[in-house]
Amino acid sequence: MGDFFRVLTDNGDVFGRGFRTTVELFLIAAVSCLVLGTLLGAMRVSPVPALRAFGAAYVNVVRNTPLTLVFAFLVFAAPKLNINIPYFRTAMIALTVYTAAFVCEVVRSGVNTVAPGQAEAARALGMTFTQVLGQVVLPQAVRSMVPPLMSVLIAMLKNTTIAAGFSVGEAGAIPAYLSERGEPQFSVLIWITLGFLILILPLVYLQRFLERKWAVAR
Template sequence: MGVLIEQFPLYVSGFLGTLRLCVFAAIGSLVLGTVIAACRVSPVPPLRALGSAWVTVFRNTPLAVVLFAVAFGLPELGVNGSYFWFGVAGLTFYTSAFVCEAVRSGINSVPPGQAEAARAVGLTFTQSLSLVILPQAFRTVVPPLGSVIIAMIKNSAIAGAFGIGGDLFAVGSTLTSAQGYAAAATLFGVLLGYLVLTIPAGIGLARLEKKLAVAR
């Protein structure tokens, strides 16, 4: 516990860095995953093929490989940036595939009559999806989406290993390798940081699930 007390400001800085990474990646993956899910259920064959290919590639590729491809592949294509934003992009691409499948399962759980009624009043596919189907689908996918987001928070440690800097992984690495603190005590502080992120997230999502269940 000595290192946690002595280096508490550094742990707080790493916690805020990891929190920032997770917030950006969560927003990006939820938005991108929903768009890919819309492609998966689209009546346009090329969009369905694009959605299926995206999910197949990223869901079956290790996160470390995705991060390597983003960090070293995007600069080859002329896309430059900091390793922090490459980490956000890698987590977003990877997590969006799992978000897509969760959202798609929610879309499929909506009774077909809802879409038929939307078409009967003249709504387009995009309008019926955004105004009728998705609002109902999101109520049923809170538990799987919560699991995906919590897994993404834990996966952020892998992104930290790529040297994005300022996150909890970087704090643990700095204190053990550069300052010589014992690994067990140092990593205990890192563990507490991740628990502070994941446990409140799980509690908040459970409450949201209960609230939406009552509202239905």
Template sequence: MNVLTENFSLYGEGFLGTIRLTVYASVLALVVGVVMAGFRVAPVRALRAIGTGWVTVLRNTPLTLLFFAMLLGLPRFGVALSFEVFAVLALGCYTSAFICEAVRSGINTVPLGQGEASRSLGMTFGQTLGTVILPQAFRTVIPPIGSTLIALAKNSAIAGSFSVVELLSTYKTLNENGYSVIWSFIWIALGYLILTLAISALFHLMEKRWGVAR
């Protein structure tokens, strides 16, 4: 117990760092994922190729390798950003591939007649997707998106190995100060548990309010 009470500020700083990474990366993943899902179902072959390539590459690339590419590779090309921003980019881009597939599966549940009716009214593909298809698809993809963002929160632990302040990175300082390894990890695990349960509760409420009735 003294590991927590004597290092509460350290744990707090790490916990807030994990929350920042999770929130910023989630926003990036959702925006890019929805855009790529639109590309995947677009009538333009070039857009479909971009969406397919994005998903194929990122889903089959280890997240740790993507971190190395972002944090160690991009600076060699003159991209000067903080390690935290690089970590957000790595987490957000990686997770966007999974968000894309979740949204695309939701789009496929919308009857084809909905799109055909919209086009018959003179609506463009973008208008049809944004005002007709996605609002209906959203109701079916709440649970998978919630699960994906929970995975993102846990994946943020990798950032601690790249000098980013987050919850797991507190272990280094605690270990150097001679605290119990077991208790250090117990409190770190509890922090992740609190965060993932909060995300789960949020998406449970969203599903209860907007999800498809079972």
């Protein structure tokens, strides 16, 4: 047991740097994918056929592409097109592009839960599509969107470990680094698991809090 705790105390700087990078990557990508995913979701329900087609094509292509392949394209193929992006920013873009497709579907499904009469009444008052979506539909749809959105964000938090395979020094890179120090990998993996549990639990509690709050509001 003493050796188990020693792994953390002797390598606190490594765990600290790794999880700090993970949190930074998650927060930036989370905000970015929510914005992009919402825009794509708006396209999916837009009355303009070209926008609907673009949104559908994006979702179908990205959701059926492995995240590792998205990383590989940005890291290995993009430089051949004279597009050189730092590794951290590459990871942020890959996670944003990939997760936005899932956010888009959550937004589209949430919009479909709102009674069509709400949008029709708003349009009868002369409101534009943007006004109807932003002021009438989304405020009602967000209640049903919270649970799946939080699940998407939790999945993205765990997906940040893929960045370790592409030279980003986040939590997923800790085992390889500590193996060079001769640390027992089982203990290292247990500490990393506990670290991710600590990061995920606040998201779970936030989801439950919002569900209870909006359940009362309804």
